Amino acid sequence: AQTVTQSQPEMSVQEAETVTLSCTYDTSESNYYLFWYKQPPSRQMILVIRQEAYKQQNATENRFSVNFQKAAKSFSLKISDSQLGDTAMYFCAFGSGTNAGKSTFGDGTTLTVKP
């Protein structure tokens, strides 16, 4: 079974600064996907970024980028130029290559962006 660990329950960052959220996972599979989801307060969860395990290049989406270290089973999220709207719970998730939609989630990191 896969496990996903987010060791930072809460983090805060000043507006316009950069913050990195950590995630580690454990799996015996070689083909899989990793995701970061954002869940704003009282709003629905949305996908921020995803990474295919077979790709060495780290995924980027505008201000969001990941540092994928496959051997270390580490998948951190970097948010650059933080904005107040980035305040949310962030979940790291693992999806098997055979059914990526059936995801295993970490317990989340609550990020607060301060003005």
Added chain:
Amino acid sequence: DTGVSQDPRHKITKRGQNVTFRCDPISEHNRLYWYRQTLGQGPEFLTYFQNEAQLEKSRLLSDRFSAERPKGSFSTLEIQRTEQGDSAMYLCASGGVAQYFGPGTRLTVT
């Protein structure tokens, strides 16, 4: 398309009652997933459908829980004889590799 919708958004029920939730996925998505999320934790997988076929159920899904997707479109999740431990947010998602989540149904069992 307006995304994944769920109804109701909130449900308060008394212990022992039955409840049913509905999920309408994005129309072109064949796969539909149900998750449960308790406060302070990430979502936990419950079950998923490929079209109308229920292909996998988690051990979290006791025999009091049943899910259907009769025509491969919307899905329902029913909980019979609710218990206080069933209080949670029930999330529906559709898609393949990238999942699109609905707003969830928050269940409170008193």
